[in-house]
Amino acid sequence: MTRIGFIGIGVMGQSMAGHLMDAGHELRVYNRTALKCESLVARGAKLMSGAGETAAESDAVFTIIGFPKDVEEAYLGPGGIVESAKPGTLLVDMTTSSPALARRIYGAAKARGLGSCDAPVTGGDRGAREATLSIMAGGDEEDFERALPMLRLMGKNIARFGGAGCGQLAKLANQIVIAGTMMGVCEGLSFAKGAGLDPGKFLECVEGGSAGSWSLSNYGPRILKGDFEPGFFVKHFIKDMKLAAESSEEIGMELDGLSAALAQYEKLAASGGEENGTQGLFKLYDSMLKN
Amino acid sequence: MTRIGFIGIGVMGQSMAGHLMDAGHELRVYNRTALKCESLVARGAKLMSGAGETAAESDAVFTIIGFPKDVEEAYLGPGGIVESAKPGTLLVDMTTSSPALARRIYGAAKARGLGSCDAPVTGGDRGAREATLSIMAGGDEEDFERALPMLRLMGKNIARFGGAGCGQLAKLANQIVIAGTMMGVCEGLSFAKGAGLDPGKFLECVEGGSAGSWSLSNYGPRILKGDFEPGFFVKHFIKDMKLAAESSEEIGMELDGLSAALAQYEKLAASGGEENGTQGLFKLYDSMLKN
Numbered sequence: 001m002t003r004i005g006f007i008g009i010g011v012m013g014q015s016m017a018g019h020l021m022d023a024g025h026e027l028r029v030y031n032r033t034a035l036k037c038e039s040l041v042a043r044g045a046k047l048m049s050g051a052g053e054t055a056a057e058s059d060a061v062f063t064i065i066g067f068p069k070d071v072e073e074a075y076l077g078p079g080g081i082v083e084s085a086k087p088g089t090l091l092v093d094m095t096t097s098s099p100a101l102a103r104r105i106y107g108a109a110k111a112r113g114l115g116s117c118d119a120p121v122t123g124g125d126r127g128a129r130e131a132t133l134s135i136m137a138g139g140d141e142e143d144f145e146r147a148l149p150m151l152r153l154m155g156k157n158i159a160r161f162g163g164a165g166c167g168q169l170a171k172l173a174n175q176i177v178i179a180g181t182m183m184g185v186c187e188g189l190s191f192a193k194g195a196g197l198d199p200g201k202f203l204e205c206v207e208g209g210s211a212g213s214w215s216l217s218n219y220g221p222r223i224l225k226g227d228f229e230p231g232f233f234v235k236h237f238i239k240d241m242k243l244a245a246e247s248s249e250e251i252g253m254e255l256d257g258l259s260a261a262l263a264q265y266e267k268l269a270a271s272g273g274e275e276n277g278t279q280g281l282f283k284l285y286d287s288m289l290k291n
Numbered sequence: 292m293t294r295i296g297f298i299g300i301g302v303m304g305q306s307m308a309g310h311l312m313d314a315g316h317e318l319r320v321y322n323r324t325a326l327k328c329e330s331l332v333a334r335g336a337k338l339m340s341g342a343g344e345t346a347a348e349s350d351a352v353f354t355i356i357g358f359p360k361d362v363e364e365a366y367l368g369p370g371g372i373v374e375s376a377k378p379g380t381l382l383v384d385m386t387t388s389s390p391a392l393a394r395r396i397y398g399a400a401k402a403r404g405l406g407s408c409d410a411p412v413t414g415g416d417r418g419a420r421e422a423t424l425s426i427m428a429g430g431d432e433e434d435f436e437r438a439l440p441m442l443r444l445m446g447k448n449i450a451r452f453g454g455a456g457c458g459q460l461a462k463l464a465n466q467i468v469i470a471g472t473m474m475g476v477c478e479g480l481s482f483a484k485g486a487g488l489d490p491g492k493f494l495e496c497v498e499g500g501s502a503g504s505w506s507l508s509n510y511g512p513r514i515l516k517g518d519f520e521p522g523f524f525v526k527h528f529i530k531d532m533k534l535a536a537e538s539s540e541e542i543g544m545e546l547d548g549l550s551a552a553l554a555q556y557e558k559l560a561a562s563g564g565e566e567n568g569t570q571g572l573f574k575l576y577d578s579m580l581k582n
Contacts, residue, residue, distance in 0.1 A: 173483040180475020183548035188468030213504030257474035
C-alpha cells in the first residue's frame, strides 16, 4: 500500500484514481474544482487543498491536468509539487504536455532527490474507465519500474520510450497520426454527404476495409447522428497539435498534414467549436455545403 | 452460366476473373499485355484481341483498367465496348475512374440498349484474391441487381449508392479518408523516428488505441522494414486524389487535408517514388531527417 497523491480529478483522473483506490492504495486527491472529488472522497479518499500539500503527504504523486502552463505551475511554482515533496517521492505526470517541460520537471525533481516520469496516456474516458489506457513513459528506468505496478492498475499497453520527455514525444507522435486520420474521416464523410450519397451506407460499406480506423468506427456514427459532444475536446487536441508542431520543427521536419489539421481545427475553434469533441471537424466541412 | 468478358487482367483482374470462372462462367479475357492472361487461358478462358471484340461475344462485360483515359478509350473509342456490344449486354466498370465519365458511359450505353454500372472496389490485391472486396456501385437498380450475383463472387460489402457515377463518388470518398489517414500514419511514424524513439515499440504501443487504423497496422510494419513495394501504387493513388479533388470542387468543398496529401504524394512521385506503394510517403518525411 502506497500513499498516493492524485492531482487532476477530471473525467480521466476520476476513473484512474478510482482504480488505484480499488487496489488498496491510500488516496489523497486535489482538484481546482473540489466538487469533482466528491465521489472519491465518499469512498475514503482524503481531500487536499493544494498540489504542494498533496505532494507533501504522499509517497507517489500522479497528475493529469489541463495545459502545460497548469503542469508548470503545479510542479515548479512556489509551494508546488517539487518544492513540497519529501525526498524519495515519485512524481508521475500523465498530462499530455511539452517534452521540454517534462525535462525541466525531471531536472528540478532530481536536484531534490525525487523520482520523475512523464507518462501521458491514450484511450480516452473509456480507456480510463476500463483501465485499458495506453501509457507512454519517459524518465529513468528505475523510476519507471517503481511506477509500473501503479500504471498497470490504469492501463494495458505500457512502454518506456527513453529518458525524460520521451513519453511526451511518443504521445505527440500518436496525436500526429490521429490528426491526419481525423481529417481524412471528416473530409471523406462530408464529401460523401455533399456528393448526395447516403453517409450511413457509405460508413457501413467502407469501415471494414482499407479506409477503416478507430476514428472512423468511433466517431463516424456520432457524426451521422449529429452528436458532437466531447469525448476528446477540440481545445485539448489543438494544444497537442501545437506541441507536436513545435517538436517537429525542433527536429527539422515539416509535417504538412499536421499543419493542415491544426489550421482546420483552429478554424473550427474560431467558429465556436472549441468545446466540441474532435469529431466536430465534420461541421467545418459540412458548413461549406450550406453556402 | 453467363458468357463474361473480363478486360484488364492485372493483379486485381486476374483474381477477380478467376473467381468468376470458378463459379462456372464462361470467360473471355483481354489485356493489352496478353502475357498476363496466360494462367486464366490455361484454365480455359478464351483469349481475345481487343475490348470491342470481347464485348461482342459476351453477355456481361467487366473492366478494371488503369486510368480514366484508358476506360474512355475502351468504352467509347471507335470499335470499343459500347459500339460493339449486342443490345442487352451488361457493362460493369470496376476501375476507379471519373464520376462524369461513368455518367457518359451510362448515357452512351443506354442509347444502345445496354446495361451499365460503375462498381469500383477497395480491398487491394488481397481482397481480390480472397473475394472480400468492398464494391461501391452506381447505375440503374435493375442493372445493379443483374450484376449482383457476379459481384458477390468477387466481394463482400456490396452497396449501390445511386445512379450512374455514384459508385465512383463513394470510392472517391473512401480515398479521401485514406489520404488523410496515410498522411497521419507516415508523419507520425517518421516523427517518432526523428524524435529518437523506437518506431517499432511506438507502433506496438499505439496501434490498438485511438490512433489505430487499417493503414497503420498494414503499412506500419512494412515501413519499419523499409519495404516500399506496391500493394497500391502511388501513381494510382495520385490519380484517385486528383479525381476526388475535381469532384469536391464541383460540389463547392475545399478539402485542405486532401490537398495536402495530394501535394505530398506528387512531391514523392517527382522524387522517383511513383512506382512505390502508398506507404512510400514515409520516405518523403524521412528524407527531412537526413538533411
